Amino acid sequence: MSTTDTDVGGAITLTADELDPFVTHAGTRDRLTGPGLPCDGALLAFDTLREHGLRTVADLAGDADKLAGELRDRLVVGALRSLDRDLESILLDGTTGEVSSAYVRRDPVHLDLAPLAPSLDALLSFAAATEELTLSRGGPGPFGPRTVAQVSDRLSAVFEDAAGAEVPPYWRMAALIRPLARIAGPGEGLVLGLPKRLLDEEFGAGEIMRFEDVDFPPALTHEPTRRFLRESGLPEDGFLFQLDTEMPLPPLTEYYADEHPDAFSAGLLPPAADRLIRLGPLLEDTSLVMDGSTGAVLAWSEPDLTLRPLNADISTLAFTLWLLHREKTVDAAHHLSDSYEQLAATLTQTLATVDPASCDRTPALPGDDGRRHWPELFEDRSVGMLYA
Incomplete structure (x- = not known):
């Protein structure tokens, strides 16, 4: 399916004709033809809509005939973001409005869908709450163990209000891992x-x-x-x-x-x-x-x-070692590493919030090729450092 999108007032919107016949869910149509989707975000990217318009998984599959019928018409509307690249594609069910994620580019024929949000509205509210409460260290605080616990509880409440008890793994780890960036405020000389x-x-x-x-x-x-x-x-x-x-x-x-x-x-x-x-x-x-x-x-x-x-x-450095040790404890209780790549991205984002230099791949020293130890170690599933 070939469509074009329109960028209006800092948001990406689509016309009703562009949504037909694949998006029939009323709330989703209202979102995409009205306020639209944000152009920029730390966690979500919708550039694919601006560049290509709506596309189905079948449009991207090399052998679409082998796709399960319920997957063919899933719409690729964006991607989960890490610091410097896209991760999984964000897929929309145009009939129910439900949102999931999957690595479409790897092997569309064998998609492994992961639930992400019950609707686009919920997805955007999840991302906004996460960015507001955990991604910014500007201002005086607060910081410390009590703040970490409070932020985690507030995020969990946002997610559970929309998703119920079965919060998708990506947002569950957002509630449990990302608040750890608030454990410490600025130091004296450090x-x-x-x-x-x-x-x-x-x-x-x-x-x-x-x-x-x-x-x-x-x-x-x-x-x-x-x-x-x-x-x-x-x-x-x-x-x-x-x-x-x-x-x-x-x-x-x-x-x-x-x-x-x-x-x-x-x-x-x-x-x-x-x-x-x-x-x-x-x-x-x-x-x-x-x-x-x-x-x-x-x-x-x-x-x-x-x-x-x-x-x-x-x-x-001490924070990084503490973060990794804490992740082991959290994973043992909540099995976050079952969604390994999402967990690696979450840890990288959390570390970068506290220490941008540890994840910034910009060459900084003579001979520096931009490789950074901690993000590469998190992402190396063959080594499995994140498993409890």
Whole structure:
């Protein structure tokens, strides 16, 4: 089906003729011919309507004859959004008004539909509530564990009012994961001021390593980082990061000279390696380091001799480790990882809300190719890091 859409007053609308004969649901027709759909959004994108008009799944399927009859006329109206790309397509049932999602581009013949909302109106209200309550960290707050719980409850109420007890997985994880971005407000000299004992309560008090001044090399001059390591510390086993507790924190030059004297010549190490302080391994061949003068947290990859941004500073590194540990607990109770790719996108968006640099693929250092450790790790289903 070939149609054209009209962009009116900042919204994408369709005429009644363009909806015929595929959209017969009265409320859906009122939405699409009246207020329409928003042009821009952090969670939802409807660019496909502007570019192509209404299309059915059958229009996109290479072998439409093999499609189940009830799927052929589902309308592709948009896509769920991650930070820098579209995820699943948003599909509309023109008869009932119900909205679902699926990876149409992968294999339209074997669509795996996931419920998304009972109507377009509900879908837009779900996205608006999520963006309002969780995606913005502007202003004075509030922040903290109580705020996280309150935001989660408010989102759950919005979703349940429209969808009932069976809230679709995408919005269930929005209510349970995205509010975690509100756990901490701005810090003094650091991005975040984590609540006291947040890491102790999450990982166990005996699992947190706190440092003394004697542990700090002369290259670590960034006082907010020193204070954080003394007062808050880091988990020894952050699941995706192992803190090296066998030696005082070494600059990268000393680490290789003492532990791997034959591995690299000084000329192969990154610039200013003498002020890059190694905290431990991220992967077998990748080290987590921090710039002793600025506090920036970076990933040093031995195979490609590349230094890449990892986190803005030590506070957002700690938040990332806390977020991943918390996700395990939530998943064990609610089975969010059954919708793995949606969960990966939700975690990436949550982390980016707190620490944009950790997910921004814009090259920032010499040789930086834009790869970012945390989003790639979340998205790698073969590794399965998000399963409880």
